[in-house]
Amino acid sequence: MSRQGAIEETVARCRQQVNAAIDEDLPVKHPERLYEASRYLLEAGGKRLRPTVLLLSADSLADVEMGSLPYRSFPAADRRDVDVLSAAVSIEIIQSFTLIHDDIMDDDDVRRGVPAVHREYDLSTAILAGDTLYSKAFENILQTGAPADRSVRALSELATTCTEICEGQSLDIEFENAAEVTPEEYLEMVELKTAVLYAAAASLPAILLGYNDAVDSLHSYGLDIGRAFQIQDDLLDLTTPTETLGKQRGSDLVENKQTLITVHAREQGVDVDGLVSAESVETVSEAEIDDAVATLEDVGSIEYARETARRLVESGKDHLGVLPENEAQECLVSIADYLIEREY
Amino acid sequence: MSRQGAIEETVARCRQQVNAAIDEDLPVKHPERLYEASRYLLEAGGKRLRPTVLLLSADSLADVEMGSLPYRSFPAADRRDVDVLSAAVSIEIIQSFTLIHDDIMDDDDVRRGVPAVHREYDLSTAILAGDTLYSKAFENILQTGAPADRSVRALSELATTCTEICEGQSLDIEFENAAEVTPEEYLEMVELKTAVLYAAAASLPAILLGYNDAVDSLHSYGLDIGRAFQIQDDLLDLTTPTETLGKQRGSDLVENKQTLITVHAREQGVDVDGLVSAESVETVSEAEIDDAVATLEDVGSIEYARETARRLVESGKDHLGVLPENEAQECLVSIADYLIEREY
Numbered sequence: 001m002s003r004q005g006a007i008e009e010t011v012a013r014c015r016q017q018v019n020a021a022i023d024e025d026l027p028v029k030h031p032e033r034l035y036e037a038s039r040y041l042l043e044a045g046g047k048r049l050r051p052t053v054l055l056l057s058a059d060s061l062a063d064v065e066m067g068s069l070p071y072r073s074f075p076a077a078d079r080r081d082v083d084v085l086s087a088a089v090s091i092e093i094i095q096s097f098t099l100i101h102d103d104i105m106d107d108d109d110v111r112r113g114v115p116a117v118h119r120e121y122d123l124s125t126a127i128l129a130g131d132t133l134y135s136k137a138f139e140n141i142l143q144t145g146a147p148a149d150r151s152v153r154a155l156s157e158l159a160t161t162c163t164e165i166c167e168g169q170s171l172d173i174e175f176e177n178a179a180e181v182t183p184e185e186y187l188e189m190v191e192l193k194t195a196v197l198y199a200a201a202a203s204l205p206a207i208l209l210g211y212n213d214a215v216d217s218l219h220s221y222g223l224d225i226g227r228a229f230q231i232q233d234d235l236l237d238l239t240t241p242t243e244t245l246g247k248q249r250g251s252d253l254v255e256n257k258q259t260l261i262t263v264h265a266r267e268q269g270v271d272v273d274g275l276v277s278a279e280s281v282e283t284v285s286e287a288e289i290d291d292a293v294a295t296l297e298d299v300g301s302i303e304y305a306r307e308t309a310r311r312l313v314e315s316g317k318d319h320l321g322v323l324p325e326n327e328a329q330e331c332l333v334s335i336a337d338y339l340i341e342r343e344y
Numbered sequence: 345m346s347r348q349g350a351i352e353e354t355v356a357r358c359r360q361q362v363n364a365a366i367d368e369d370l371p372v373k374h375p376e377r378l379y380e381a382s383r384y385l386l387e388a389g390g391k392r393l394r395p396t397v398l399l400l401s402a403d404s405l406a407d408v409e410m411g412s413l414p415y416r417s418f419p420a421a422d423r424r425d426v427d428v429l430s431a432a433v434s435i436e437i438i439q440s441f442t443l444i445h446d447d448i449m450d451d452d453d454v455r456r457g458v459p460a461v462h463r464e465y466d467l468s469t470a471i472l473a474g475d476t477l478y479s480k481a482f483e484n485i486l487q488t489g490a491p492a493d494r495s496v497r498a499l500s501e502l503a504t505t506c507t508e509i510c511e512g513q514s515l516d517i518e519f520e521n522a523a524e525v526t527p528e529e530y531l532e533m534v535e536l537k538t539a540v541l542y543a544a545a546a547s548l549p550a551i552l553l554g555y556n557d558a559v560d561s562l563h564s565y566g567l568d569i570g571r572a573f574q575i576q577d578d579l580l581d582l583t584t585p586t587e588t589l590g591k592q593r594g595s596d597l598v599e600n601k602q603t604l605i606t607v608h609a610r611e612q613g614v615d616v617d618g619l620v621s622a623e624s625v626e627t628v629s630e631a632e633i634d635d636a637v638a639t640l641e642d643v644g645s646i647e648y649a650r651e652t653a654r655r656l657v658e659s660g661k662d663h664l665g666v667l668p669e670n671e672a673q674e675c676l677v678s679i680a681d682y683l684i685e686r687e688y
Binding site for chain 2: 030031033034101104105123124125127128130131132134135136138139142147148149151152155156158159160162163166167169170171173174
């Protein structure tokens with residue numbers, strides 16, 4: 001099997017377990033409509049990359065064969081059992097909560113191929129569904145059975161992560177109307193909005209299982225690959241055919257969204273706002289996008305973003321030196337590579 | 345000094361300390377706009393009743409003179425110092441988060457005499473401000489310095505409380521379009537939406553300070569007085585003059601909002617939706633409200649609500665038997681009475 005195939009199989013196996021755990025940990029109960037709305041986006045799909053990183057991090061720390069031990073009662077450094085799957089569910093629940101609220105803020109109609117929650121239900125239900133997931137994530141991470149001091153540290157990590165995600169989303173909105181954003185400011189925003197959740201996913205097993213020396217390095221791994229993931233998303237918006245992407249290629253340019261590419265191009269003197277004159281993704285032509293991308297290539301902005309993502313992935317992989325050399329550690333290396341090699 | 349005056353002085357003293365602590369625990373930092381929006385409603389005022397209940401509960405449990413010891417380093421049952429003021433701030437932060445999101449859902453323009461956050465700022469900022477306060481409340485309650493096992497229990501109480509508040513708000517919205525709601529269903533909604541935060545406020549000091557035997561009784565005290573508080577709010581909407589109330593008397597009737605009074609009246613065969621024909625609070629007359637209130641009095645619905653609130657307050661006070669007999673315990677008794685004696 002190809003390396004890509006092996007990763008995909010591992011991710012699929014983890015996804016299956018995470019999905020089953022979500023069903024267990026977030027049952028539909030009274031009031032049903034609230035819980036159905038809370039589960040709606042989780043049921044619509046998702047790669048479950050972040051909880052997968054968490055489970056693989058646990059496997060590697062414990063130095064066991066991937067998936068060979070039950071994640072619900074996983075051996076900690078002191079041999080006590082810890083339910084790391086609960087923590088994985090918490091991470092995915094937080095991700096889902098942020099998507100529901102972000103879709104309201106961005107007035108996006110579609111997510112994961114289905115109507116956004118505020119479209120399928122209504123604004124109030126979407127706000128409440130997000131709020132419910134928020135506290136459910138905290139409730140869930142208190143169910144791991146880890147000793148109290150580690151639970152407190154895990155919950156602290158999760159709470160700080162959520163605050164930072166809000167800060168990142170706030171900066172993202174601020175940047176929409178900002179004349180000048182530097183690459184450093186953009187990368188700070190991405191770190192807060194996107195990367196901290198990968199950092200929490202990678203480091204939580206070290207916290208919960210009592211591998212204190214590995215916490216900081218795994219956190220750094222997550223920060224690096226999370227930022228690379230977002231930059232790759234920005235690149236794919238420009239380089240992936242519309243059919244593969246599932247939305248209009250170049251939509252970020254049409255919507256004047258800041259990306260690492262446009263932020264760099266503006267520094268090179270490019271009139272980024274004038275790159276695409278079409279007012280909406282419905283009216284833009286592929287030729288216009290082609291021309292814009294050619295300009296961004298000419299000034300080196302595409303290569304700058306690619307190089308930044310590559311550098312972050314290499315840095316992220318270096319941090320994995322803290323883990324024992326094993327299959328799960330290799331898989332975390334491969335996931336880092338995959339994040340910038342993926343084509344959609 | 346009258347008993348009422350003494351309570352008001354105590355509440356004012358606690359409010360002052362809570363306000364100072366909010367300034368310390370929730371500073372405006374980068375990104376400034378987000379933190380300013382998060383603090384906006386907290387700065388607009390509020391009685392701080394819930395954090396006051398928390399601080400008085402701590403004073404009574406420790407059996408010390410009210411306000412005689414610093415709440416930032418308050419003696420636990422085992423003589424360790426615990427920062428109960430951090431927990432009080434968490435409770436007020438949660439209250440503020442729910443108000444910000446509720447105002448969006450109810451499309452309310454004014455809160456505490458100032459524009460609601462989504463009016464003063466915008467929808468996205470209001471959602472994010474609420475989300476930020478949410479995680480800040482959890483971060484804050486981790487700063488009490490209590491032993492880890494008690495912190496975990498406190499966190500668990502706070503997370504469960506937040507989930508229940510969401511469930512209550514969801515039921516409240518559901519009831520707006522429900523043909524028939526029983527008094528039991530209404531009281532369940534009020535318990536979830538309003539009373540659980542009083543329950544958390546009253547019981548958190550027992551958890552954090554290690555008075556385990558008092559946790560359940562103080563929780564029950566909070567549930568009882570919290571429900572009574574909401575019923576009194578419903579009564580005041582009908583009985584307090586518009587000028588004193590700060591909004592149109594009878595607005596709940598105009599807006600077809602379910603209250604314990606209307607739920608009871610419907611059971612008595614009253615056509616509640618037809619009680620007031622005016623479509624908005626701008627067009628309703630005082631005479632129309634007077635007639636509606638007279639009907640509700642005739643069928644005993646006003647007295648039913650008053651009696652229910654009285655019964656809950658008596659039950660709540662009974663639960664305070666778990667506390668040593670002291671000044672703070674008496675003050676918690678008085679607060680229970682005050683909640684149904686207040687006129688606005």
